[in-house]
Amino acid sequence: MDSAEILDDYSRKLLAELQRDARASFADLGRRIGLSASATAERLRRMEDAGIIRGYSVDVDREALGLPILAMVRMTCDGPRYHPFLKFVKELPEVQECHHVTGGDAFFLQVTAASIAELERVIERLLPYGIPTTSIVLSSPVARRAFELSRSRG
Incomplete structure (x- = not known):
């Protein structure tokens, strides 16, 4: 349908x-x-x-779990390192999201950590796969927004 x-x-x-x-x-x-x-x-x-609803989830407060650091990591990743990176990043627990993107970077990662030192270790583990550029999130004025469903699409 x-x-x-x-x-x-x-x-x-x-x-x-x-x-x-x-x-x-x-x-x-x-x-x-x-x-x-x-x-x-x-x-x-x-x-x-129909796949419109893919599942139901719980919104967990990462800070309450002891993960106060939220960072966005842009990653370059050339041809031979591409597939090894994909395998590696899927198994890295600090990576909450990973998006393959257009432009100068190949990937955009959302990473959580318990400390700056832990974030640094994650960044060091990414180095064999490309060049990470990291931004630490200070605040999130729009952390998560529901999809607007009333307006027409097209």
């Missing part, structure tokens, strides 16, 4: 509510969007089947 067929006004409202509170019950979600609990559950199932 085409995702455009699934994403009517009710489904968009449902996605918006889930982004606010993914733990809400079908009954509560249904009340918020104007559908029964069973109709809400069926819409969720269809969106999961």
Whole structure:
């Protein structure tokens, strides 16, 4: 089924509510969007089947886990080091996200660390794969934003 067929006004409202509170019950979600609990559950199932909803997650406070350092690392990575880097970075627990990007850099990594010394060790471990350029995050005015679903796309 085409995702455009699934994403009517009710489904968009449902996605918006889930982004606010993914733990809400079908009954509560249904009340918020104007559908029964069973109709809400069926819409969720269809969106999961279509791959619109890929999963449900928990937003964990990294600082509460003892990881106060958040850094963005831009990485250059030439041809022969590309595949070894991909394998390495997938196994590096400090890397929370890794994006392959266009432009002068090849990758953009989001890295967490317990200290500056730990961040330095991570950067040193990246050196065999290319040139890392690191920026430490001071604050995040927009840390995570829900997808805007009410406006039309296209």
